[in-house]
Amino acid sequence: MMNVVTPADTILPAGSVLYVEEPEVAERNDAAGKLAALDCVRELVTWEYQVPGAAERFHDEHPDEPVVAVIPAMEYAVPFAARLAELYGVPGATLTAAETLRDKGRLRAVTAAAGIANPASASVASPDDVRAFAERHPGRIIIKPSNRQATIGTWIIDGPGAIDEAWTAAIAQDESMHVPDRGLPLRMLAEQFVTGPEYSVEMLVHEGRSRFANVTDKVLFDGPRPIERGHVVPADIPDPLHEALVAATARVAGAVGFRSGFLHCEWIVAADGTPYLVECAGRLPGDMIVLLMEYAWPINITSRYFDVMQGVDPGPAQAAAAAACAVWFLAVDAGVVECVDGLDDAADVPDVVRVECLVAPGDEVHELRSSWDRAAYAMSWAPTPEEAREAAELAIAKIHVKVRELP
Structure with a gap:
């Protein structure tokens, strides 16, 4: 939530933001306490926005709010924000586009029909369904929820011998800090696994036209869960590949009918050079990527985004980043944190601009199950992508989290 509203505090007028959050999620995350420190926030409204008709009910209770923009602060808010924008008559993704982006299976069908490369995919409801899919598509496969975020359940x-264990692990989708107690329906997909380097495209769209595009290089942790270990902005790739990824993302926007907002679209490039769609979100990216772009590009990305959401065309951005940024994350073993060392040493690495530990002594931590389980990060800013990555990797290697095994 804070990756959107915190930078807004330097851009938007005091008392101009009405922040809407699910009641249980707001309480668990101390949303009131965090938002109270921001001048731009007028009020926290707790609202069950992830249920059918939530936007219509909200609009009925707040018909006279002088709304100029509706911005989704996290993945699960994308359809609510899009519908609310329609009701208040301000720019947005469109509800149709938002619902397509929130459903990975529907996104596959829509984009494949538009000629965009997708791996084979099918809805599955049991290990037997996964086995049937694996028989039809020999080789590595991947199972994932169609309606989750942060690599939950992937x-x-x-x-074939690993299917039962994988299914049991994948359907244990613990995201209690970010979803209400009523949870989300279990909807799983099985897909062919595409081998190749992974990238994301961050695109700002105004009335169907791209106004900014960045390509991020993504590196995953080893293991069966494809959780992101690091990001480098901009990706150090040949111009033709950069252009192909940006063009493919623009085609996704067109296929789903996306009008105005931010797209975070993930791709895997196969051995023959074809970009295969992984997924696409209709919101600002997480994982510190917004901050990476703010450092690397000499423009205020967040300000341009807010302009677009208020109906202002910011014009096309410059063609290239002026520097490079990287962020690298730390994984730890499961247990209880005893102590954290090396933060000062990590911060002293040349070109490192930010270091943060996300756990503290006494916290119970887990092996990597999703992006939420990472324990620390280091961010760097350097003249080239290679230098930025080297600095971030060196810094994160200096952080040590001592963990005691649980009895």
Whole structure:
């Protein structure tokens, strides 16, 4: 939530933001306390926005709000924000586009029909369904939820013998800090696994036209869960590949009918050079990527985004980043944190601009199950992508989280 509203505090007028959050999620995350420190926030409204008709009910209770923009602060808010924008008559993704982006299976069908490369994919409801899919598509496969975020419930399967274990692990989708107690319906997909380097395209769209595009290089942790270990902005790739990824993302926007907002579209480039769609979100990216772009590009990305959401065309951005940024994350073993060392040493690495530990002594931590389980990060800013990555990797290697095994 804070990756959107915190930078807004330097851009938007005091008392201009009405922040809407699910009641249980707001309480668990101390949303009131965090938002109270921001001048731009007028009020926290707790609202069950992830249920059918939530936007219509909100609009009925707040018909006279002088709304000029509706911005989704996290993945699960994308359809609500899009519908609310329609009701208040301000720019947005469109509800149709938002609902397509929130459903990975529907996104596959829509984009494949538009000629965009997708791996084979099918809805599955049991290990037997996964086995049937694996028989039809020999080789590595991946199972994932169609309606989750942060790599929750995603598992790479190397062979039929691993299906039962993978299914049990994948359907244990613990995201209690970010979803209400009523939870989300279990909707799983099985897909062919595409091998190749992974990238994301961050695109600002105004009335169907791209006004900014960045390509991020993504590196994953080893293991069966494809959780992101690091990001480099901009990706150090040949111009033709950069252009192909940006063009493919623009085609996704057109296929789903996306009008105005931010797209975070993930791709895997196969051995023959074809970009295969992984997924696409209709919101600002997480994982510190917004901050990476703010450092690397000499323009205020967030300000341009807010302009677009208020109906202002910011014009096309400059063609290239002026510097490079990287962020690298730390994984730890499961247990209880005893102590954290090396933060000062990490911060002293040349070109490192930010270091943060996300756990503290006494916290119970887990092996990597999703992006939420990472324990620390280091961010760097350097003249080139290679230098930025080297600095971030060196810094994160200096952070040590001592963990005691649980009895």
